[in-house]
Amino acid sequence: MPSASVAPAAGAGAQPRPGVPRTRVREIRAFWRTVQAPPSLLKRLEPVYYVFITLAIGGPFVYGTASQALAEVATPRAVATWGPSLALVGLLALVRWGAVQGPVVFSIADVAQLLGAPLRRGELVLGRLVRGLLAGTGAAAVLAGIVVVGVAGHHRGVDAGRAAAFVVAIALLGLLGVAGASLVAGSATWDRATRRASWPIFLAAAALVVVDASGTTGRHVALWSGPWGWAVQPLASGGTWPLAMALLAVATAAVVALALARRGRCSTERHMLRAEARGGAVAALYSMNARYVRRSLSAVGAGPTAGGRAWLRAPRRPGLAVAWRDAVALLATPQRLGEALVLAGGGTAVCLLNAEHPAAVAGGALATYVGASRVLEPLRAETDQPGRARVLLRARMGHVLAQHALVPGIVVLAGSAIAAVACAAAGALPDHGGAAALLAVAAAPAVTLCAALSSRRGGQLPPSLLSVTYGDQTGMSGLIIVLWVVAFPVLAAVLGSLPVSIVVHYGLGGLPQLVLLLIVAPLVLVTALAWEKFAP
Amino acid sequence: MPAAPDRHTPRVSDDALPLQVRGLTRRYGRLVGLDAFDLDLKRGQCVALIGANGSGKSTAVRTISGLLEPSDGTVRIYGHDPHAEPDAEEARAALALVPDAPLLYDDLTVRQHLALVALAHGVVDDDLDARIDALLLRLGLDHRADFLPTELSRGLKQKTGLACALIRPKRLLVLDEPVVGLDPPSQKLLVELLLDAKAEGTAILLTTHQMAFADDVADRAIVLGEGKVLDRGPWREVRARAAQRGWAPEHA
Numbered sequence: 089m090p091s092a093s094v095a096p097a098a099g100a101g102a103q104p105r106p107g108v109p110r111t112r113v114r115e116i117r118a119f120w121r122t123v124q125a126p127p128s129l130l131k132r133l134e135p136v137y138y139v140f141i142t143l144a145i146g147g148p149f150v151y152g153t154a155s156q157a158l159a160e161v162a163t164p165r166a167v168a169t170w171g172p173s174l175a176l177v178g179l180l181a182l183v184r185w186g187a188v189q190g191p192v193v194f195s196i197a198d199v200a201q202l203l204g205a206p207l208r209r210g211e212l213v214l215g216r217l218v219r220g221l222l223a224g225t226g227a228a229a230v231l232a233g234i235v236v237v238g239v240a241g242h243h244r245g246v247d248a249g250r251a252a253a254f255v256v257a258i259a260l261l262g263l264l265g266v267a268g269a270s271l272v273a274g275s276a277t278w279d280r281a282t283r284r285a286s287w288p289i290f291l292a293a294a295a296l297v298v299v300d301a302s303g304t305t306g307r308h309v310a311l312w313s314g315p316w317g318w319a320v321q322p323l324a325s326g327g328t329w330p331l332a333m334a335l336l337a338v339a340t341a342a343v344v345a346l347a348l349a350r351r352g353r354c355s356t357e358r359h360m361l362r363a364e365a366r367g368g369a370v371a372a373l374y375s376m377n378a379r380y381v382r383r384s385l386s387a388v389g390a391g392p393t394a395g396g397r398a399w400l401r402a403p404r405r406p407g408l409a410v411a412w413r414d415a416v417a418l419l420a421t422p423q424r425l426g427e428a429l430v431l432a433g434g435g436t437a438v439c440l441l442n443a444e445h446p447a448a449v450a451g452g453a454l455a456t457y458v459g460a461s462r463v464l465e466p467l468r469a470e471t472d473q474p475g476r477a478r479v480l481l482r483a484r485m486g487h488v489l490a491q492h493a494l495v496p497g498i499v500v501l502a503g504s505a506i507a508a509v510a511c512a513a514a515g516a517l518p519d520h521g522g523a524a525a526l527l528a529v530a531a532a533p534a535v536t537l538c539a540a541l542s543s544r545r546g547g548q549l550p551p552s553l554l555s556v557t558y559g560d561q562t563g564m565s566g567l568i569i570v571l572w573v574v575a576f577p578v579l580a581a582v583l584g585s586l587p588v589s590i591v592v593h594y595g596l597g598g599l600p601q602l603v604l605l606l607i608v609a610p611l612v613l614v615t616a617l618a619w620e621k622f623a624p
Numbered sequence: 625m626p627a628a629p630d631r632h633t634p635r636v637s638d639d640a641l642p643l644q645v646r647g648l649t650r651r652y653g654r655l656v657g658l659d660a661f662d663l664d665l666k667r668g669q670c671v672a673l674i675g676a677n678g679s680g681k682s683t684a685v686r687t688i689s690g691l692l693e694p695s696d697g698t699v700r701i702y703g704h705d706p707h708a709e710p711d712a713e714e715a716r717a718a719l720a721l722v723p724d725a726p727l728l729y730d731d732l733t734v735r736q737h738l739a740l741v742a743l744a745h746g747v748v749d750d751d752l753d754a755r756i757d758a759l760l761l762r763l764g765l766d767h768r769a770d771f772l773p774t775e776l777s778r779g780l781k782q783k784t785g786l787a788c789a790l791i792r793p794k795r796l797l798v799l800d801e802p803v804v805g806l807d808p809p810s811q812k813l814l815v816e817l818l819l820d821a822k823a824e825g826t827a828i829l830l831t832t833h834q835m836a837f838a839d840d841v842a843d844r845a846i847v848l849g850e851g852k853v854l855d856r857g858p859w860r861e862v863r864a865r866a867a868q869r870g871w872a873p874e875h876a
Contacts, residue, residue: 200727
């Protein structure tokens with residue numbers, strides 16, 4: 089315990105006197121070193137050992153994958169076409185990370201005891217912020233290094249100077265992103281602005297790909313459109329990349345300087361929200377509960393639910409109670425309703441417009457699956473607290489869960505039907521277009537039920553699966569977990585894409601069987617969803 | 625060791641009121657948790673905030689202490705705004721908060737908590753250990769001084785939170801439901817500690833549901849309901865008015 093005289097004595101009941109000297113943050117750090125014995129040399133070398141082991145085991149695998157598999161897609165041309173767009177989305181993701189955590193997160197006790205003390209906020213925050221900036225820079229540099237290995241693969245080779253410049257540029261972009269995250273974490277205004285800009289930025293990222301592919305002028309526009317374009321120039325442009333690097337360095341320096349200057353301005357409330365979210369997320373991670381990790385983190389930016397505004401008259405039939413509850417929840421969150429309609433409609437449109445390409449059709453089915461997931465929140469809420477449904481509702485839990493799939497199914501079906509009609513009206517349907525459109529729309533209930541079955545799992549690995557993987561001696565435990573995670577998305581992709589692809593490629597011969605499949609599959613899936621034995 | 629000449633020093637004004645609140649409003653989305661709340665708190669005075677669950681007591685306390693951002697209005701602690709850095713540093717130097725659920729480190733003992741808080745408030749000296757021992761003894765925590773919070777009961781954690789507030793200098797003491805989790809002897813001890821603090825000039829703002837506790841320590845009371853002030857005045861008068869109306873102020 090420190091005994092250095094920092095100030096005149098003032099204890100229980102003592103009154104502070106104006107002019108009492110204050111503690112500096114370094115004295116707090118010295119205190120921690122005193123009460124918590126420094127780790128032994130062996131303990132301190134542990135991280136180095138782990139890094140070494142990870143590099144020794146994972147390094148060759150990553151290198152091999154990057155130089156072979158990644159080399160297939162990470163060509164210089166692909167970097168030029170997709171690079172600015174991916175860099176923009178990555179930058180947005182990094183900046184928005186500040187909305188839920190950010191580089192500076194204290195423990196709850198720190199918020200109460202240290203942020204509640206008359207210590208300089210700027211000093212308290214500085215160490216964490218600098219470590220966050222360095223970590224972001226380092227992680228981005230590693231990512232860039234992997235991309236360089238991929239681009240140089242297949243004996244293409246990359247000029248060493250350009251490769252080094254690319255790594256530095258992406259590292260700067262990472263630094264820029266973490267500095268942006270710090271600004272978002274510290275300011276409700278920045279938080280709101282970046283949240284509102286998210287969808288436009290996604291659209292801009294898509295537009296960048298289109299613009300880049302449109303020709304030389306378009307490519308220049310994409311590469312000079314901002315830091316995301318400047319950062320990929322060392323691997324994607326002619327001789328202009330030094331200027332782009334200079335611009336990126338100036339922009340990054342400006343944002344980092346702003347983040348450092350504003351580092352102490354984050355309110356105690358925002359620090360507390362992040363501290364509580366981290367505590368909850370870490371606890372959920374230990375129990376391998378992805379749902380609670382997400383809930384903990386999203387609680388940081390969540391406002392109150394606005395259920396009361398969405399008025400909808402309650403039905404008289406008890407059997408419609410759950411559907412009514414879901415409709416109320418849907419009307420209270422119109423953004424989710426819009427996202428579900430757009431994703432379901434977009435997925436169906438992708439299926440029909442690219443029916444010749446099975447991968448594209450499967451991608452469209454997955455988009456529909458994600459759209460269904462957006463409106464299945466009431467079902468997830470049911471699995472969060474199974475006891476609630478048992479106390480409040482009359483129906484058995486399995487039936488309640490099955491009823492929760494009704495409204496999402498209608499929404500997804502509507503989105504798909506609208507897209508199919510639009511494609512037909514535009515004359516954009518493929519061969520056997522009527523049948524393909526019918527099957528694409530008819531697959532919506534099955535895809536929705538796959539999403540419902542996935543949601544019913546509550547984002548948590550079941551104990552039975554964990555016990556199997558813990559006891560596994562064959563080395564297949566990782567594969568088992570991956571299969572468990574992807575089972576329902578894969579089933580949705582198969583059910584959503586197979587019928588359309590078969591009709592487009594092999595004609596109408598199998599149409600009755602395919603229609604029968606899309607009638608039977610939802611019945612099987614809804615039975616599985618309602619199965620009481622496996623209800624939470 | 626003398627203080628370094630360049631070291632930052634607080635500028636807590638002796639002339640300003642310990643706590644001055646004007647039009648303080650806190651909204652949670654469309655819910656108004658606290659609506660246009662005013663308060664002047666003088667030295668050596670204790671004001672009790674009372675009201676039913678959800679009336680806005682904790683919102684008021686948390687917003688005044690800087691744990692929640694106000695939606696509107698101003699808070700001044702000895703003339704300093706607890707929500708605007710670096711001015712908030714001065715406010716934090718004067719205000720000691722005892723939250724309803726103590727926020728403690730899992731890996732620090734009770735004694736280490738007090739040492740850390742003392743250090744963070746610049747009151748470490750050769751007598752610190754003796755002062756910590758005396759405070760722990762008075763609060764009945766001496767036999768748990770080297771225990772971690774995870775080894776303590778709810779009441780002992782509450783006492784540790786109280787000790788953290790008492791070991792440091794304070795001119796304004798804010799307590800949110802301080803008697804929750806305390807046994808009757810500990811509640812009596814808390815009353816003694818608060819009366820001592822009042823006698824030394826410390827201003828006190830507290831929330832409580834226990835009228836007997838408020839009887840012992842409160843000079844004035846503010847009755848809150850739905851975030852609004854329903855009644856205010858000297859404690860005895862507020863209780864008397866409540867009795868005339870046939871309702872208890874805590875059920876407002």
